[in-house]
Amino acid sequence: MDKSILNKICAQVYSRHPEVRNTQPKVTEQDAGKYLLIFTGTAFGVNGKPIPRTIRVVADETGKIIKISSSR
Numbered sequence: 001m002d003k004s005i006l007n008k009i010c011a012q013v014y015s016r017h018p019e020v021r022n023t024q025p026k027v028t029e030q031d032a033g034k035y036l037l038i039f040t041g042t043a044f045g046v047n048g049k050p051i052p053r054t055i056r057v058v059a060d061e062t063g064k065i066i067k068i069s070s071s072r
Contacts, residue, residue: 001027001035005063009037012065017055019043025057033061043072 006027014021020041028036039055051072058067 001029001061005061006037008063009057009059009065013037013039013055013057013068016068017041017053017070019053020055030058034066035059035061 006025010025013025017039020039023039023041025037025039028038030036035058037057037059039057041053041055043051043053045051054071056067056069056071057065059065
């Protein structure tokens, strides 16, 4: 995946999920020109307790995000 396209996808994810900001995703190539990016970070609950977050992004080779899912 091209670095500029990766940066474009990361900027979109960071704006929606600031808890994974400043982390680099693990990128794996899927079939048919799709890529899976996995971001991991930590959010904090109301009581200050840390909550691990994983954001999974499926994007195509042009940088269009197809699907985003998050887990706690």
